[in-house]
Amino acid sequence: MKPRHKRTALIVGGLVAIGIAAALVLNALDSNIALYVTPSEVAAGKAPQGKAFRIGGMVKEGSVARDNLTVNFVITDTAKDIPVAYTGILPDLFKEGKGAVVQGRLGPDGKFTATEVLAKHDENYMPPAAQHAVDQAQKAQKSLQP
Amino acid sequence: MSNRLINWFKFASPQSFYPLAGKMIPWFWALTAVFGIAGLWLSFFVAPTDAVQGEGYRIIFIHVPASWMSMFIYLVMAAWAGLGLALNTRLSGMMAQALAPTGALMAFLSLWTGALWGKPMWGAWWVWDARLTSELILFFLYIGFIALQAAIDDPRRADKAGAILALVGVVNIPIIYFSVKWWNTLHQGASVSLTKSPSMAQTMLWGMLLMALAFWMYSIAVALMRVRAIILERETHTEWVKELEAVKR
Numbered sequence: 001m002k003p004r005h006k007r008t009a010l011i012v013g014g015l016v017a018i019g020i021a022a023a024l025v026l027n028a029l030d031s032n033i034a035l036y037v038t039p040s041e042v043a044a045g046k047a048p049q050g051k052a053f054r055i056g057g058m059v060k061e062g063s064v065a066r067d068n069l070t071v072n073f074v075i076t077d078t079a080k081d082i083p084v085a086y087t088g089i090l091p092d093l094f095k096e097g098k099g100a101v102v103q104g105r106l107g108p109d110g111k112f113t114a115t116e117v118l119a120k121h122d123e124n125y126m127p128p129a130a131q132h133a134v135d136q137a138q139k140a141q142k143s144l145q146p
Numbered sequence: 147m148s149n150r151l152i153n154w155f156k157f158a159s160p161q162s163f164y165p166l167a168g169k170m171i172p173w174f175w176a177l178t179a180v181f182g183i184a185g186l187w188l189s190f191f192v193a194p195t196d197a198v199q200g201e202g203y204r205i206i207f208i209h210v211p212a213s214w215m216s217m218f219i220y221l222v223m224a225a226w227a228g229l230g231l232a233l234n235t236r237l238s239g240m241m242a243q244a245l246a247p248t249g250a251l252m253a254f255l256s257l258w259t260g261a262l263w264g265k266p267m268w269g270a271w272w273v274w275d276a277r278l279t280s281e282l283i284l285f286f287l288y289i290g291f292i293a294l295q296a297a298i299d300d301p302r303r304a305d306k307a308g309a310i311l312a313l314v315g316v317v318n319i320p321i322i323y324f325s326v327k328w329w330n331t332l333h334q335g336a337s338v339s340l341t342k343s344p345s346m347a348q349t350m351l352w353g354m355l356l357m358a359l360a361f362w363m364y365s366i367a368v369a370l371m372r373v374r375a376i377i378l379e380r381e382t383h384t385e386w387v388k389e390l391e392a393v394k395r
Contacts, residue, residue, distance in 0.1 A: 004232065004233060004234075007231065007232045007233075008232040008233075011228055011231055011232055014313070018313075018314055018317055019317060022317040022321070026321070026328075033276050033328075033329045034276075034329045034330040035273065035274070035275040035276070035329070035330050035331055035332055036330050036332075037330075038330075089269075090269070091266070091267065091268055091269030092199075092266055093198060093199065093267050094269075098198075116269075116270070117269060118268045118269050118270055118273065119267060119268055119269060120268070120332055121198070121199065121267055121268070121334050122334055122335075123334045123336060123345050124337070124346065125196055125199075125203060125206070125337060125345070125346035125347060125350050126196065126197055126346065126347050127196070127197060127347050128194075128195065128197040131197030131198070132197075
């Protein structure tokens with residue numbers, strides 16, 4: 001083996017080793033890297049007890065109710081719902097039926113008191129006319145279903 | 147080697163690469179201008195307003211190309227560094243050194259524009275989610291590479307140390323790219339990828355791709371300029387540098 005080939009083999013071998021190590025570390029950290037848990041995971045008892053954490057999901061249609069400065073809404077992943085109360089300014093993209101991430105604590109009564117609300121944007125970028133068309137199509141589809 | 151169509155090894159020597167790079171630089175600057183002007187015009191005057199985000203979405207025309215470049219430049223830099231480590235070619239280390247500052251700039255732009263977009267859209271400048279954090283690590287890797295190379299006086303040893311750091315850091319690139327798939331992140335998934343049709347309006351997409359091309363050309367032009375400076379600096383003592391017209395004067 002020429003020294004040049006030997007060095008190349010060493011470098012490739014080293015990279016593979018680092019790759020495997022990184023994969024193992026990431027696998028071990030898996031649940032800690034996630035920014036938020038879903039309402040179903042909270043229902044399954046996977047949320048940290050007595051600590052602040054984040055829940056991510058959709059703001060349920062028709063659930064946003066304002067009471068003075070406090071906003072009450074329900075965050076859902078369509079399987080489980082969690083009621084949330086938040087006092088403060090909501091981001092521009094916060095809307096019913098859109099994604100949101102809330103940070104706060106879960107009370108003993110199952111109500112989540114948020115200290116921070118973040119809007120989650122999806123990967124779709126389209127002009128208003130196209131968005132309108134999509135909404136219309138979805139409405140039409142919904143009305144077709146029994 | 148002589149029966150090859152192009153003798154690549156010839157251009158691996160700084161002496162023959164120096165004039166070649168000099169000839170290419172104006173062309174890449176010209177392409178930067180063409181793509182940049184076309185891209186900016188499309189981005190600001192043709193592309194429609196986004197239905198949900200309004201005008202604020204236009205930051206993607208800088209943010210996405212900068213993020214792509216920050217990852218791609220790192221891969222190229224690491225490839226050069228690895229080549230230098232394996233084959234002991236002189237030019238490889240210089241190329242890696244020349245690419246690092248541009249990569250750092252791109253990573254910085256990506257983080258900064260992302261923060262400016264995040265405040266109005268998400269409601270936060272910064273979130274410790276997997277995508278943002280791994281991009282920040284990429285920025286630190288660039289800074290670390292630059293600092294490590296600068297800290298060692300002997301260029302050969304500096305190249306070697308830098309190369310090892312660069313190669314180890316490659317692990318971070320797939321993590322950045324796939325973070326939005328692997329974990330729950332606040333950052334949205336990819337709008338443009340090789341495996342599915344893009345989820346954005348045509349003109350927006352074209353604006354973004356033209357801007358990406360402009361960033362490519364800019365990065366190449368700047369890297370070539372920088373590598374020429376590095377070649378002169380490292381080869382000052384050689385005959386061919388002393389005989390250069392520009393140096394004599």
